[in-house]
Amino acid sequence: MLLATDRSRERLIVGFLFALAFVVPWLMPSRALFIAETAGVALFALSLDLVLGYAGIVSLGHAAFFGVGAYAAGLFARFVMPDPLTGLAVGIVVAALAGLVCSLTILRGSDLTRIMVTLAVSLLLYELANRFDAITGGADGLQGMSMGPLLGRFEFDLQGQVPATYALVVLFLALLLVRRVVRSPLGATLLAVRDNPLRAAAVGIPVASRLAFAYVFGAALAGAAGALVAQTSGFVSLEVFSIERSADVLLMLVIGGAGWVYGGVLGAVAFKVLNELIAGITPQYWTFWMGLFLLAIGLLGRERILRPWTLW
């Protein structure tokens, strides 16, 4: 993978799938908001892949950065200015700063400590957002944020076609950026640290600063995802910090496969589409079928579900 040179087939497939995604909101306007949200969540899963799949940092509280980005963008739109791109940048920067502070904790300790610490951070932020309801709206959520036109020209329509296109463009650019980084010489050192930190240090790789880099980069992208979801839905609730959100994004990454760049995006799409399909059939019990599907992945393996003919 690291030393592959021919990527023409990959370019073709990724280009085709994204072209398809860009067309859907305009052909099926009723699905536009669904696409916008899925793109935001896919970006969130991509950010977790960077942290877990490439740097090997186990995080159960990744929603902390998603939530920070969402509230930062939401509050910025409500109290400062409504420009979406500036709001997105604010969400990214604030989440990256939060990641920088938290990276001090993940550099110490083992996987179990990290799970606990990341979980604790999202719990803390959840209660902070709940407590300071004068600013955040508390349990009612942050309301009354209205978005300005994108690039000063394209109004956010209620149907969601502009928001969907906006979210897809951001996701696409983030995917290209992450792909570039993880396949670079720098990305190779991330793989080395994930596979064997002891050996990585013994060949001269500064392990702590690589872990911190991946964590802050991942936090920044999670913040972008949170900002996108806040902006395209026009609403932020406490749920952005919830454990369910951290767990869901982990499931998406597991479904799509960690550590090959596309796993997060594919997993998010599969998760969201399945969710939508099953909820359409049996709204009350959709989590049962979701659980069954995850068990099937765990027991049979992703390969055999996608290519059942190789089963026997």
Place this chain on the structure above:
Amino acid sequence: MSLAVLRTERLEKRFGGIVATDSVSLSLAPGARHALIGPNGAGKTTLVNLLTGVLPASAGAVYLDEVDITRLPVHRRVARGMVRTFQISQLFRSLSARETLALVVGQRRGITLQWWGSLAHEVSVLERVDQLLEEFRLASVCDRRTDQLAYGKRRLLEIAIALACEPRVLLLDEPVAGVPAGEREEILQTLAALPAQVSILLIEHDMELVFGFSRFITVLVNGAVLAEGEPAVIAADPRVKAVYLGSGAEHAA
């Protein structure tokens, strides 16, 4: 007498009340073939960890090329040429031998801060990698994931990685430990062919290898230097025989 490449000055490590390394002063000349031997629990591993920076020293100092490196972290010592191999192979399991070496050579040449481009396009790095793969007889298995390599090949890659770091001083921690007889000869030949200008400190239990390879031997007992000298001197030293070779010689035979 030429300047030492690696030198320790009354190096000491305590764990609570236990003295694991007791005032050890070592000196490695350029191109040294120096063996460090001692019974189990003599403190050889602790000494390696002090030299490489895995453990902080309680007292004393380590000099590399007469620069004090006692307080430098592991990766900074590697950058200065203090490189080690591990007793139990430590490889990047999801990478192939070729990818591993490309990464290490790239790291050594300072291009691993690049967040763009690819190691696949670094021609001079890949040339060096091919050279190493050839030298260490890894060319035939170079595209296999390292966790699927035979034990002997893993040991060879372990040494190849160290050499890819362009060491001034190479610490070989039991390079033939656990290697099956059939693959042993390959590793011995590789060790004999290591570049002459690299100073080597060999930590080993295998007396045949120690006496065949080294030109100077330090015997460590209870964390302190018991004796040092040329192999013939060490072999004749009655104190060494008493604590070590007396029982060890039968194993080696």
